[in-house]
Amino acid sequence: MSEDQNVDQFIAAAVRVGASVHRCDAITTAIVYIASHAGGAILLPTFPSGERRSLATLLRQAGLEVISGDLRPAAATAAAGVTGANFALADTGSVVLESTAEDIRLATTLPERHFVLLDPRKIIADGAAAVPWLRKFHARSPRHFLAYITGPSRTADIERVLTIGVHGPKELHILLVEGWSDDFLEV
């Protein structure tokens, strides 16, 4: 399957499970989007693509309150988390995040909104295609925490009625940023 088809399939699948997906021609477009949707303080863990592109500065320049460094004290009250992604799965619309660093987990589990910056070049076909990458993570470090995230948190435990946002984020915003990072081993 071609790269474009993967992207189209990814967008369709992610939207179907309740994620918001936006194509951004540049990071500035993504920053504007985050600024208008964050709804409060943002948890920004340290991750390579964000560091390289001075994401904290860009977000602060957009007027956002950005919490970085030790995230634990603020994690329970922050409105949103912003991360990159290692790669994504087209067939299910999932983003894959190597979350071994605790801050990545805090930023993606506790706040009500999660913004993901994803380079569309990182979208692969499916879970089977991800296996070689899982093996590379394992070879790099035998201790790791990986997350496939597919849409917002959901439950159907009361009368089987689908309800969004029970424990994890209520909103998942995926921002497709061209040229953001093509390295599958980094967030």
Place this chain on the structure above:
Amino acid sequence: MSKQRSKNYKQRIDTAIATPKLQEALHRFADAYVIARQNAFAGLDFEQLRTDIAASKDEVRNHHPQYLDEFTKNAQAAGATVYYARTADDANAYIADLAKARGVKLAVKSKSMASEEIHLNKALEKAGVQALETDLGEWIIQLAGQKPSHMVMPAIHMFKEEVAELFSKVTGNQEPAEIEHLVRVAREQLRQGYLDAQMGITGANIAVAETGGLALVTNEGNARLVATLPKIHVALVGIEKLVPKLEDAARIIQVLPKNATGQLLTSYVTWITGAVPCLDADKELHIVLLDNGRSALAASPHCKDALRCIKCGACANVCPVYQTVGGHVFGHIYISAIGIILTAFFHGLDEAAELVRACIGCRSCVAVCPSNIDLESIILHLRETVGDEEGIGAGKNLMFRKIMRNRTLFHTLIRAASLLQKPVTGGERTIRHLPLFFSSLTAWRTLPAIADKPLRATFAKLPQKVEKPRYKIAFFAGCANDFLYPELGGDLVTVLNKLGVAVSFPAEQNCCGIPALYSGDRETAVELAQQNVAAMLSDNPDYVLTTCPTCSMALQRDFVDHLRDNPVWAEKAEHLAAITMDACKFIADVLQAGDAFADGAAVGSVTYHDSCHLKRGAGVWEQPRSLLAAAGHEMVEMAHADRCCGFGGSYSFTSHPAIARNIMADKLADIENSGAACVAMDCPGCLLQIRGGLEKQDSKVRAAHTIELLAERLRGGQ
């Protein structure tokens, strides 16, 4: 047999049936599930996927010490502590001791059926540790003090009003019974628990030997919080969750959500390998590998395949018994078909004995099992075991062992019964009412009278006009065709003669043995298998045909199994299995004779009921439909055409008539709603049930065997 236990169980069934609200909810869920599942698997080869999952699970089962060792070493190398718990008590003691040693006051839990299995919360409570369930469904049943009623949706039996009441007690406010609000209440109430807890307890869906890692498949996001925030993480993992490689794990992740809830993927798949950072140190990760009967299950030649289970819960979703009585009645901790088997091995045969008998044997679970487990066969084996341990009841014992095995006596008694029934039949073919304590038998369906003359007495006189037969077939009638519906034998001769086939009726044939087998009397079934193999092969026929798919399963599957170790009979049984088939399949596939029934004239509309053992036992469902369509019938599909009619042989007479009656009511409604003038089927058991039910409610819809309708077309009548 524990009479008191059986009596209590029947009372629980009656109570469940008296709560139609739950039944309606489970039926609605089942309908939505079937569609969602079908969409989720669109474009995928389910048969191949489940074959592969079964193979990887069998690989681990067959080389368990090796994979267990590989997993343990890899997990330890990554900083995990691995403990092998032989029993539930061992696992509970390990976790409770750990909690005490670390001064844990509060442990937050994500959903773990293994922890339900071992009653971990009680053990923690005894150790002075509060266990807080954070999965919404688990929290609800924890507050209610109940057990889960479904493996994936533990609180599926509860309604929002009940949940609102439970939550109101927690918050001290009157919480409105509005689902979105209630979910918000749960989010707010449980949030502080993650932050305060000193220990997080999760299960795991998969343990990967290659990496020593675990995979968790979840929707709510609570498992991620439980595994992230507290300093100690305990993962309780059944040893059957082991797979060799990441590819095997990826395949299970691909299939599990689709088969469980019809989701392409759950919101979260979390791969945790080793001790990852937590606060300013490494997390303390303990992996408790739980045996608790699993090794015994692995060693059981008849039941071991049950260890392939990936806990998707699909066997409940499609089960007509589950839909009728719910998971609290049709289950213990684990519910429905797989639950029966796991209960027997994890919690003991006594807990499983009633459940084993509550399965109606329709095989709908087998059709959707993602690990290719023949659940019905395993349950059948357990029924034999219960029969051996507890006896099958004096009445059945006499019937099967002393009477059925002696064909002449058995058949003489049936003939005698046909005379004795005269006062209630008044010579009619249908019994609408029975007196006194038999009256419940005809309260909800009429019963066919035993025919004056069975087929075996009249067959030789049936005129057969075949000059040079294309094939010689021997007809295995089965008791129902022989003694209740003998005219069907004539219909079969009419149809097959017209197609150039000669039919014989080997007189020494006896009951196929299914009633004995399904009641747990294997010994009688084996004896009957020998009698029938000898009888049916005596004329050296080209094919053996049946008009009863349950008999077909006996001839094709069970006889081979019963006689496998007998050098005299094994090969003959194999041969009989190879040449046996359902009459419709023979006509459509071997003779390819659909055109023979077309005479241009249109006849009425027909809806087709798929008999469980025909569709899911013999794989036949297209053939009768195509033959009936070729014969000029306007075919109309009913909803749930392949759902059980509730007959189940002795199930509907003695075991669980109350459940059978409810399942039948669903079927009759589907038939009536189809608008067809006639419902066709290829099983005399279904015919007894459906015709009896329709007659009792004075329905205008006719019930008929496919062969009967085909014969009518050839005779030029309707």
